[in-house]
Amino acid sequence: MKNNLKKVLPLALVLLTVLALFTQPAFAISQKLMEEIEKTNEQIFKEVEKTQEKAEKEALKGKSQDEFEEYLDELIGKLIEKTEKLADKLLKKAAKEGVTLEKEYTEVVIYDRVVLIDPFYAH
Numbered sequence: 001m002k003n004n005l006k007k008v009l010p011l012a013l014v015l016l017t018v019l020a021l022f023t024q025p026a027f028a029i030s031q032k033l034m035e036e037i038e039k040t041n042e043q044i045f046k047e048v049e050k051t052q053e054k055a056e057k058e059a060l061k062g063k064s065q066d067e068f069e070e071y072l073d074e075l076i077g078k079l080i081e082k083t084e085k086l087a088d089k090l091l092k093k094a095a096k097e098g099v100t101l102e103k104e105y106t107e108v109v110i111y112d113r114v115v116l117i118d119p120f121y122a123h
């Protein structure tokens with residue numbers, strides 16, 4: 001029994017050392033990607049906030065309903081375009097690191113409209 005333990009113990013220690021060496025870089029990449037996700041989400045929600053403020057200011061200007069609706073359509077279109085670009089950029093960064101992220105849309109309200117945008121949530 002002692003002979004078997006003497007043979008297995010060094011092998012087990014070498015195996016644990018090798019595993020520890022390979023898990024460190026994986027954790028660092030994961031942490032870096034988590035930071036990128038947080039940064040992208042902050043940018044997305046800043047864009048949403050800016051768009052909400054612009055819509056509210058425009059509503060106070062007293063434009064006709066048709067003019068305001070047209071302005072709102074354009075504003076929301078730009079928001080979706082910006083957030084999709086940010087999301088696609090993050091998807092490409094993650095793919096380079098061998099990680100697959102999926103889009104997960106969230107509802108936000110711009111003036112009186114519900115809009116789907118794409119922040120990322122790590123699971």
